[in-house]
Amino acid sequence: MIEVNNVSKEFKVYTRPSGFINTVKSAFWREHKIKRAVTNICFNIEPGELVGYVGPNGAGKSTTIKMLSGILTPSAGDIRVLGIVPYKQRMKNAKNIGVVFGQRSQLYWDLPVRDSFVLHEKMYDIPKPIFKDNVKLFTEILQMEEFIDQPVRQLSLGQKMRANLAIALLHNPPVIYLDEPTVGLDIVAKAAIREFIKEINKMQKTTVIITTHDMTDIEEICQRLILIDKGQLYYDGDLHFFKQQYGGDYVITIQVKSNSINPQHPMLSVVEKEANRIVIKGNSAELSLVDAIDFYNRNYEIIDIGIKESSIESILRDIYTGSIQMQQ
Amino acid sequence: MKMKAQYYFTAIRLGLKSKTIYRASAWIGSVTGIFGLLIQVAIWYALLGAGARFDTTFQTMLTFSILMQLSNAFVATFSGDAISRLIRNGDIAIYMARPIKLKQHLFLGDFGRNLFAVFLVNLPVCIILILFYGFTIPPDWRTIAISIIMLINGMIILFHYRYILGLVSFWLIQNPFTSWGFQNVESIFSGRVLPIWLYPVWLADLTQYLPFRYFFYEPIALFVGKSTLGNSMNSLLIQCIWLVIFVALEKIASHFALRKLIVQGG
Numbered sequence: 001m002i003e004v005n006n007v008s009k010e011f012k013v014y015t016r017p018s019g020f021i022n023t024v025k026s027a028f029w030r031e032h033k034i035k036r037a038v039t040n041i042c043f044n045i046e047p048g049e050l051v052g053y054v055g056p057n058g059a060g061k062s063t064t065i066k067m068l069s070g071i072l073t074p075s076a077g078d079i080r081v082l083g084i085v086p087y088k089q090r091m092k093n094a095k096n097i098g099v100v101f102g103q104r105s106q107l108y109w110d111l112p113v114r115d116s117f118v119l120h121e122k123m124y125d126i127p128k129p130i131f132k133d134n135v136k137l138f139t140e141i142l143q144m145e146e147f148i149d150q151p152v153r154q155l156s157l158g159q160k161m162r163a164n165l166a167i168a169l170l171h172n173p174p175v176i177y178l179d180e181p182t183v184g185l186d187i188v189a190k191a192a193i194r195e196f197i198k199e200i201n202k203m204q205k206t207t208v209i210i211t212t213h214d215m216t217d218i219e220e221i222c223q224r225l226i227l228i229d230k231g232q233l234y235y236d237g238d239l240h241f242f243k244q245q246y247g248g249d250y251v252i253t254i255q256v257k258s259n260s261i262n263p264q265h266p267m268l269s270v271v272e273k274e275a276n277r278i279v280i281k282g283n284s285a286e287l288s289l290v291d292a293i294d295f296y297n298r299n300y301e302i303i304d305i306g307i308k309e310s311s312i313e314s315i316l317r318d319i320y321t322g323s324i325q326m327q328q
Numbered sequence: 329m330k331m332k333a334q335y336y337f338t339a340i341r342l343g344l345k346s347k348t349i350y351r352a353s354a355w356i357g358s359v360t361g362i363f364g365l366l367i368q369v370a371i372w373y374a375l376l377g378a379g380a381r382f383d384t385t386f387q388t389m390l391t392f393s394i395l396m397q398l399s400n401a402f403v404a405t406f407s408g409d410a411i412s413r414l415i416r417n418g419d420i421a422i423y424m425a426r427p428i429k430l431k432q433h434l435f436l437g438d439f440g441r442n443l444f445a446v447f448l449v450n451l452p453v454c455i456i457l458i459l460f461y462g463f464t465i466p467p468d469w470r471t472i473a474i475s476i477i478m479l480i481n482g483m484i485i486l487f488h489y490r491y492i493l494g495l496v497s498f499w500l501i502q503n504p505f506t507s508w509g510f511q512n513v514e515s516i517f518s519g520r521v522l523p524i525w526l527y528p529v530w531l532a533d534l535t536q537y538l539p540f541r542y543f544f545y546e547p548i549a550l551f552v553g554k555s556t557l558g559n560s561m562n563s564l565l566i567q568c569i570w571l572v573i574f575v576a577l578e579k580i581a582s583h584f585a586l587r588k589l590i591v592q593g594g
Contacts, residue, residue: 064385066421069425070424070425071420071421071424071425071589072589073586073587074587086584090424090586091427091428091429092427094425094426094427099422099425101421101422104418104419104421104422106422108342108346109341110346110349110350111345111346115342118338118342119335119338119342120363122334122335122337122339123336123427123428124427148393151349170509281377290391297577
């Protein structure tokens, strides 16, 4: 459905030297350097997949989304979305996709949300019954009844985002790109948006590509993770496998009935210890979580237990800071 | 085709609706927009009164000024500013992800917004002026028909010209061609304020090599009898050549602008 082969994107970045002489000089001549936003990226996405496209700031996530949307032209490589080369057939491609840019709005600022929906209906040639059904359905799921007839400028950030998400899906696009759709939202709004995305994927088999810095979005929505950094692809695969491969750390808090607890397992390290309570840390590559619990269960009568596994966020933090080294 | 027409209609309607949201601002903007016409009429009245000078009567100048005002009001376009703004804040990405041409979208929105000024301010004021001072209507229906065709042509050329200037923003980000000073240059060469038949010969000759007089001056000069039907056929041909040049330039510029596009701010 989406094929990305050896895609690169370069930008010209003008340097701005400081000092008066340099400022005068720059009025006649400016030096520039070539910045590679994306380098030789390759991936394929099948219909109905829920893909998290993550990376630190400036990794090239938004640039990729914009190339997939036909907004930017790749400097090299080949992109096809449903057989269409997006930048060559921008308008044809646009009919097949929905796009949400978390920091930008598709809605008419001065007019009620409903007016933007109507313009969208005509712009995308949406058949009347589909348009009516979708407006009704999305209004219900995203709880837009209270503000659908209000001017956009009067809406909260969360309301605007819900309306933007709805408008991007009004024409039933087979693919939707979500570029930081939950940025700046409160936890209730985030939860509503995540539920909506999952629901639409389930109902219409919409392929979803989401870029975000909120890893809860990824954990709750996605099955597959693509990780890029400095424009290069570092991981493309199953989210669960990623956690196992690069995470695997766990922390167990165990409280036992007896007044003394002595850790003995060589594969586990003690984080904290009291008379009948112990906090231990292990890694599933060395000792599985089940075996670790079983070890204490065989030796003590456990009365309470707490388990914390490493999250996608902590794994990515370690990758971004270099604590975990990844191969390209 | 039907759906396309529905889209055009909706975009124009919403453009007009967005203008009516801030009523006070729309009224003040439209009313101040007509001051130029009223000042011109007052000057021509003071200069020409009931007589004729430079082979021109007051009624000819009134007709000229009214037609010039209405034609410009219909296509008062802000596409240059709009493109510049979209490029600077990165919102151009939103428009590029839609199945529409940016040119179309901007034109329809502008047209819708312009209808407010045309129908609620310009037309009523012009009708009052006509009722008081009269209006020159050509005796020949062919002159009227050719004038209207040339006016519509002129509107299309003017929109394309300003849109192409707007596309410069893709390269320069801060667009110098949307400045007030540059618009004054356009105003002089287009004969918008002072008719070109009153210009010194060398300046009038110079305007023939530029596109500006073919926006509205030529059709209006024909309408008020300052050009013959024969001359106007020649002007219509030149207008068509400019139209082809601008449409082609717009297509080439749009093609390269998209390749050049950098979305500011992520």
